[in-house]
Amino acid sequence: MAPTTSSAITLKINGQNYPLTVDHRTTLLDALRERLDLTGSKKGCDHGQCGACTVLIDGRREVSCLNLAVAAEGREITTVEGLARGDELHPVQQAFLDLDGYQCGYCTPGQICSAVAVIEEHAAGWPSAVTGDVRPEAGPPPLSAEEIRERMSGNLCRCSAYVSIVQAVSRAADTTAGQRRTEPAGTEPLGSGDTGRTADAEAAA
Amino acid sequence: MKEFAYQRAEDVSGAVALLGADPDARFLGGGTNLVDLMKSGVERPGRLVDVRQLPLGAIESTPEGGLRIGATVTNSDLAAHPEVRRRYPLLTQAVLAGASGQLRNMATVGGNLLQRTRCGYFADVTKPCNKREPGTGCPALEGEHHNHAILGASEHCVATHPSDMGVALTALDAVVTYETADGPGELPLADFYLPVGDTPHRETALPPGALITGVTVPPAPVAARSRYRKVRERASYAFAIGSVAAAFDVSDGVVREVRLAFGAVASRPWRARAAERALTGVPAEAENFAAAADAELAAARPLRDNAYKVTLMRNLVVAVLTELAEEAAR
Numbered sequence: 060m061a062p063t064t065s066s067a068i069t070l071k072i073n074g075q076n077y078p079l080t081v082d083h084r085t086t087l088l089d090a091l092r093e094r095l096d097l098t099g100s101k102k103g104c105d106h107g108q109c110g111a112c113t114v115l116i117d118g119r120r121e122v123s124c125l126n127l128a129v130a131a132e133g134r135e136i137t138t139v140e141g142l143a144r145g146d147e148l149h150p151v152q153q154a155f156l157d158l159d160g161y162q163c164g165y166c167t168p169g170q171i172c173s174a175v176a177v178i179e180e181h182a183a184g185w186p187s188a189v190t191g192d193v194r195p196e197a198g199p200p201p202l203s204a205e206e207i208r209e210r211m212s213g214n215l216c217r218c219s220a221y222v223s224i225v226q227a228v229s230r231a232a233d234t235t236a237g238q239r240r241t242e243p244a245g246t247e248p249l250g251s252g253d254t255g256r257t258a259d260a261e262a263a264a
Numbered sequence: 265m266k267e268f269a270y271q272r273a274e275d276v277s278g279a280v281a282l283l284g285a286d287p288d289a290r291f292l293g294g295g296t297n298l299v300d301l302m303k304s305g306v307e308r309p310g311r312l313v314d315v316r317q318l319p320l321g322a323i324e325s326t327p328e329g330g331l332r333i334g335a336t337v338t339n340s341d342l343a344a345h346p347e348v349r350r351r352y353p354l355l356t357q358a359v360l361a362g363a364s365g366q367l368r369n370m371a372t373v374g375g376n377l378l379q380r381t382r383c384g385y386f387a388d389v390t391k392p393c394n395k396r397e398p399g400t401g402c403p404a405l406e407g408e409h410h411n412h413a414i415l416g417a418s419e420h421c422v423a424t425h426p427s428d429m430g431v432a433l434t435a436l437d438a439v440v441t442y443e444t445a446d447g448p449g450e451l452p453l454a455d456f457y458l459p460v461g462d463t464p465h466r467e468t469a470l471p472p473g474a475l476i477t478g479v480t481v482p483p484a485p486v487a488a489r490s491r492y493r494k495v496r497e498r499a500s501y502a503f504a505i506g507s508v509a510a511a512f513d514v515s516d517g518v519v520r521e522v523r524l525a526f527g528a529v530a531s532r533p534w535r536a537r538a539a540e541r542a543l544t545g546v547p548a549e550a551e552n553f554a555a556a557a558d559a560e561l562a563a564a565r566p567l568r569d570n571a572y573k574v575t576l577m578r579n580l581v582v583a584v585l586t587e588l589a590e591e592a593a594r
Contacts (some may be wrong), residue, residue: 083267085298085311120365120366121370122366123367125296125370126299129270160532173365194349194353195346196350
């Protein structure tokens with residue numbers, strides 16, 4: 060008997076269940092775009108090198124082009140379509156809009172999803188390749204322009220809107236940190252499925 | 265891409281059994297390398313056994329004072345772990361120097377060790393390649409080889425191993441543990457990668473069908489003062505053209521203990537034992553650092569377009585050890 064090369068699965072995306080049958084060769088990116096009409100995630104290189112297809116999986120940023128859809132079953136997927144609450148944009152979306160963090164816009168959904176996670180990773184105390192002292196006793200580095208550039212280096216922008224992108228991520232980090240300070244204690248730990256949506260946004264929705 | 269069956273392994277022994285039952289099967293971890301190679305036709309498995317959800321995701325202290333890192337720990341979790349950052353800062357630095365934030369969230373420790381070379385001829389199925397198709401030849405010898413090996417290569421293959429993490433783990437004398445149908449086993453990282461010789465398609469000493477279950481890092485007080493430095497052709501998110509993992513114990517201006525490993529110069533992370541021997545017990549001075557680098561690089565056999573790597577590695581060794589010595593003197 061020939062082995063089964065497709066499976067009936069359910070993908071959980073932006074809080075909603077999507078049952079579908081996939082050929083095992085289908086990437087998560089192709090499932091989103093071609094099967095589920097979630098075309099916010101973009102196909103740039105399709106080899107994990109450009110970041111245009113970045114989504115959040117279980118609260119962490121990943122490239123959807125190197126994830127197989129069948130292997131993503133059971134995980135919480137958030138795409139750029141799932142960041143806003145109704146008409147209220149996510150702070151990162153708002154900052155990209157306010158500061159022109161794009162030109163043609165093709166890489167923007169990936170940039171935004173990545174930036175949401177960058178802000179969470181930094182808030183969780185993760186060092187980066189440009190962090191001088193990685194020992195935990197040194198404490199987290201300030202989210203400087205250099206830190207933002209390094210942490211966002213997996214997202215290419217062929218229009219080279221990087222100057223504005225760095226400014227937008229910096230402003231969104233400040234906004235998010237301000238909202239964190241007004242939140243009650245006990246924010247969600249990284250990777251719990253939290254997408255960086257703040258208590259203020261929840262309350263406003 | 266060729267069609268394939270997909271199964272999630274329930275446990276370690278189940279994963280090994282699933283793989284053993286199908287000679288065409290491969291383990292799937294984070295998929296950052298395997299899925300990409302399947303897209304380009306370099307890898308053509310008939311079955312994927314998904315091991316990402318196996319209970320191998322912990323980082324724990326060993327009774328000896330080292331760390332035991334599970335095979336499915338992601339690069340991100342490895343780099344961010346407080347005990348890794350405290351005990352082995354060079355390991356955190358090496359992992360953070362590799363790939364992008366997105367890929368580090370996906371990639372696993374076991375998969376990192378087993379990733380394939382980024383040689384352009386290996387990745388292009390329209391070209392000959394002794395590693396991909398034994399006996400077809402190596403176009404890199406006379407072709408595009410500016411980022412190929414200068415140490416330990418052969419006339420059959422001059423590809424490099426792309427891992428950053430593996431370079432730090434090699435300097436730390438890490439041991440790979442694995443499971444087979446016949447039971448568990450272990451391999452020091454120093455013996456994990458096979459010499460190239462005339463069999464570049466045989467890359468590791470893992471028994472057929474073995475599943476890497478983790479990596480054990482022994483205690484290494486010397487690593488308290490350590491560094492991973494990587495040179496690449498752009499500032500971030502690129503493979504190395506040369507890298508150094510170094511740990512250094514200097515007191516009264518004399519080198520007491522040193523660990524040195526090189527990346528992007530050979531088919532495997534390269535432990536620089538000749539340099540370590542030359543440095544141990546001598547004054548911590550730049551000319552001794554250069555002499556130690558020369559002792560290691562005496563074995564270098566550069567190709568037409570990569571002799572720059574010999575100079576690059578020499579300068580890297582001197583720069584990194586000088587920085588560490590200055591830190592020690594403060």
